[in-house]
Amino acid sequence: MDCSTVREAVSATLDDEDPGVPAERIDEHLAGCAACREWRESAIAVTRLARLSTAGTPPSVGEHVFAGIGRPKRVRRRDRLRAGLVFAAVAQLSVVVSQLLAPHLAQQSSAGHLGHETAAFNFAVAMAMLFVAWRPNRAGTQLPVLLSFTAILAVLSIVDLLSGAVGWYRLSSHVPLLLGVLCTVLLGLTQRGTPAPGTVAGEPSGETVVETDAPAPPTADKHRPPAARAA
Structure with a gap:
């Protein structure tokens, strides 16, 4: 051998x-x-x-793995849009404050009240932006008001600019509104494919649930005695 x-x-x-x-x-x-x-x-x-010999402590790779996994790109983009909305809302509120403290609006009661109405609407617009920043999945609910207001304001601003009734300095106060509307639109686009508010995950958005009058199937009463169930 x-x-x-x-x-x-x-x-x-x-x-x-x-x-x-x-x-x-x-x-x-x-x-x-x-x-x-x-x-x-x-x-x-x-x-x-x-x-x-005892087994040595295995190398800890969990921290390295989690460190390499960043937040999804879609979530990071949504966070940036929400931050932009907060900035636009704060800037819009500063416009409201400047309108309420404008000295020339207090000279005439009608002009003063018109300025107060404008300030109130601008305040509502700022609140809508903050609401979307808080609840991004509700961005679509605020778009009809924001887009309609922005469209009419853009047309009237162009007319006033061409007629010389307004200058670029006054038009610059509308930049926060444009920024907020843009962020709201982009947030609405990022929410595509996610369940709409009030729907169940996996259920197509806008699907109508048909309710029927059919009675619910009977359930067995486990607490009733055998003789009562047999009856």
Whole structure:
């Protein structure tokens, strides 16, 4: 029996496996081969160390994995649009304050009341922007008012600008409104494919739930005694 066969048999024996050869033949070879005896002693020592040594602490890869996973691109874009809406709303509120504190509006009662009406509507527009920033999934509910107001204001501003009734400085106060409307429109686009408010996830948006008058299936009353259920 050659040395390689004996060493494979010894290794299998140390691993509590079938050596494949009789133990007597292994002992006979080891008795006459000093190299194999030395190899067996080394194998026994290595096996003992491997069984007695404790497993080391595995490397923590969780932090590296989570660090590499950023927020979805769609969520990051939505957060930026919400921040833009808050900025536009604050700027719109500053326009409201400037309208209420304008000294020339207090000279005439009619002009003053008209300015107050304009300030009130601009305040409502700012609140609509803040509402969309708070509830992005409701962006579509505010678009009819915001878009209609912006469209009419844009047409009238162009007419007044061409007639010389208004200057660029006054028109610059409408920039927060345009920014807020743009952010609202983009937020509405980012919400495509998500369930509409009040619908169940996975249910197509706008689907009508048909209610029927069919009675509900009877449910078994487990608390009634067997005799009452049999009756």
